[in-house]
Amino acid sequence: xxxxxxxxxxxxxxxxxxxxxxxxxxxxxxxxxxxxxxxxxxxxxxxxxxxxxxxxxxxxxxxx
Numbered sequence: 586x587x588x589x590x591x592x593x594x595x596x597x598x599x600x601x602x603x604x605x606x607x608x609x610x611x612x613x614x615x616x617x618x619x620x621x622x623x624x625x626x627x628x629x630x631x632x633x634x635x636x637x638x639x640x641x642x643x644x645x646x647x648x649x
Contacts, residue, residue: 586615586628586642586645586647587615588615588616588617588618589614589615590614590615590647591612591613591614591647591648591649592612592613592614592615592628592630592645592646592647592648593610593611593612593645593646593648594608594609594610594611594613594630594640594644594645595609595610595644595645595646596609596643596644597609597640597644598641598643598644604636605638608630608632608638611632612632612648613630613631613632613633613637614630614631615628615629615630616629616630616631616637617629619639621641625641625642626642627639627640627641627642628640628641628642628645630645
């Protein structure tokens with residue numbers, strides 16, 4: 586996965602706030618990466634409404 590790619594949120598692994606749950610199925614663009622708790626790298630995704638949050642790589646899938 587690279588910065589600029591379009592991705593879809595396909596699942597949410599952990600318990601999160603309702604506004605993040607509403608991103609399930611939405612498409613956004615990768616805008617960066619985040620180190621997680623030492624077990625991997627998170628992907629920062631920005632959506633059309635200009636909101637952004639990070640996801641684990643197995644929670645998103647590349648679109649087209």
